[in-house]
Amino acid sequence: MKDLRKFTALMLTAALAVSALAGCSKGEETVKAESAKEENTEKGTEEKEAATDKETDTQSAAPTDSGEDIGTITVMGVDWGFGPKQNSSMEQYWEEYFDVDLEIEWVSYKDYAQKLNTLLASGKAQDIPDVVQVMSSNNGGFYYPVFAQAVNSGMFVNMDPYLFDEKLVENNRVMKEWSDEVWENTKYKGHTYILPRSISEVAPNSGICVRRDLMKEYGYEEEPKTMEELKEWLLGLSEASGLYALEFSTPDFNDVRVAGFATAFTGQGQWGLDEEGNFVYQPFAEGYIDFMNWMKDLYDAGAIDPEFILNQSEVSSWRAGKSVANLNAWYNWNQSEDKVSNKVFDKNTPDTYEAWCLMPVEGPKGYSLCLHSLGYGECIAINAGCSEAKIRKIMEIFNTTDEEYMDILMNGVEGLHYDMVDGERVISDEQKTARQEGYVGGWNQIFLKDNFDIVEQKFKEKNCSAEAIDRAYELKKATEEEVQKMGLVSPTNNLISETYNNSWSTLIADCNDMIAQYIMGVVDLDGWNSYVESITNSPEYMAINEEFKAAAQEKVG
Structure with a gap:
């Protein structure tokens, strides 16, 4: 050398x-x-x-x-x-x-x-x-x-x-x-x-990052433990602070900014298996309507950007101080204890802003987790x-x-x-x-990266407070344990379906629009159910299911 x-x-x-x-x-x-x-x-x-x-x-x-x-x-x-x-x-x-x-x-x-x-x-x-x-x-x-x-x-x-x-x-x-x-x-x-x-991490985008300074200022220090409590907590703090409840500025409902909330209502990630062993796309799963109603309650209260379908990323940006909370990676609120050397929030925001992260909350069928399907x-x-x-x-x-x-x-x-x-x-x-x-x-x-202790790297090395470091370890443990408790997996990993490859994007081209329209009150429940049935009863969806099943059988021999 x-x-x-x-x-x-x-x-x-x-x-x-x-x-x-x-x-x-x-x-x-x-x-x-x-x-x-x-x-x-x-x-x-x-x-x-x-x-x-x-x-x-x-x-x-x-x-x-x-x-x-x-x-x-x-x-x-x-x-x-x-x-x-x-x-x-x-x-x-x-x-x-x-x-x-x-x-x-x-x-x-x-x-x-x-x-x-x-x-x-x-x-x-x-x-x-x-x-x-x-x-x-x-x-x-x-x-x-x-x-x-x-x-x-x-x-x-x-x-x-x-x-x-x-x-x-x-x-x-x-x-x-x-x-x-x-x-x-x-x-x-x-x-x-x-x-x-x-x-x-097994479920990184499962952190409900929040403005702790607002929690203290308006008396919201008791943290919610369920999806229903979270909704009321967000609505109350949004009204008190005059900010949006949740950063959300995209019509993509697979986006990590809301995907974990849907998991709490459906008990699955992007794909799951029903009791008959059929592969189910999350928006078509039992319980997804409850997630949409949860989002609709926030929308009807004016607590999320009313024009979220326009992809206006800065309108409700949490880091810019425009929303109370942001569903993000559980390690991305790593604010230094002095709130300056590692600021987290945008540079032009006051140093009084304080970051915190809630624990994943429980819904009817699981926790607010966003599984990393491949690892x-x-x-x-x-x-x-x-x-x-x-x-x-x-x-x-x-x-x-x-x-x-x-x-x-x-x-x-x-x-x-x-x-x-x-x-x-x-x-x-x-x-x-x-x-x-x-x-x-x-x-x-492109080069091999070390197996870092992410809390050490993101919190201790960023001079976060002892309290923040303890919460980070608590979040890491909770996400890992709750994924295991739910049996949360991605059943389509490594399964190849030619029909999926050729037809899926066209088949669900209107899915996000339909979800958005339901949340905005343009489409009612009957309209949503009719749309779901038109997809799940289609020859393409049925073929995808059969091909996934065959690939899964081949995989296990």
Whole structure:
């Protein structure tokens, strides 16, 4: 391995020189990030072609342990709006760290799925990068039709031999902690073609984040324990404060901002099984009408945005101080004890705003939980056109677990992306630019992320109060226990239905509109029931059920 300190010093000098010339205001940084997004899209195509040529010529080739040249490892990942640059200081540092030539193309999340699917449609392994990040489809699965078709045609590596036969999972410090359920949820037709980068909490979006300062001011410190109590509690605090009861600004009722509330009334997530073993879509399940009536009561009282169907995200934003509560991840209210160093609320809000989180509340059929159906989020797939030596190199460097690597993955490089002052990380304006351009903190979408204690990371490290830390641990325990108590599962995981793939989005195209119209009083109960029957009695819905059943039977043998 080359001299890392020498490399760091050189990169720091270069970064400071560039930053001194760039020296821009916050508004200019935003414009610069947007320009970087456009530049990356154009530049990515050129660099991918250059990388292909470079690999063919074996220029700058990295040798494996056997001495075989593997050429450049090309990668395509998702840019979630931060504007990382090609060949950034961070990319160059990883090349030095791993002694390998990397070509990373970060594509805007708005364009990523279309770009990947266009590449996959060619049906040729040579047309896609060596490693691609796979984005989930609208129903939360990663084996969506276009990707599944690419797998079927042999475009991606079956990773079972590397992960299990050669015992990578068993010997990897991070992966060996993952459950059998997580690995089962990576499989397609019994084999693993996608590799998770980190595991998730079992029911993350189950936290009812609230304004505790309002609770204290208006005498609402006794926390609700049921859905009915929650409704009255929200309505009362909304009326007293003059704010919306709930942040809600979307016509999508699968959205995590309300999905957990529906679970309390239906006892299932997006899909469930009825007593006869039929697969049931949540809006068509028994009890969903009670959830809609719960939402309708808030709407009729003027306690949610009356124009929520217009997607006006800022109108009822909890972080902007415009609503009492927000159903979100149970760890996303991690306000520092001083309410300033980690503010949580928008920067322009008063420092008197105080964040808190209610425990999941109980409904007629369960708790207000939003199950993470797969147990992981980001994942990657490896091009089957790679040589055996390159596949092994990818498995090696993309699954590193040493402490130095993990620290760099999360925080970047000392001296280049931050400085240590009195034991604390201090980031200058120049380093902020370097961090943005290098996508510091974003590489865990393609590289392996550690199994962090999320309370430690989100609360203790953010200097939250002891009371907040205790509540966070209480929330984590409660969500895990209540998922088990309810037997909450996602029965459609890894089940393939051609009718679903081909017809589902068209079949339920009007579903969210009908729910919204019922809540707004435009459609009555008879109208809703007629709509549900028109779907559940349709040939397509029945075919989906039969195909899911057949796939489930095949899965268990």
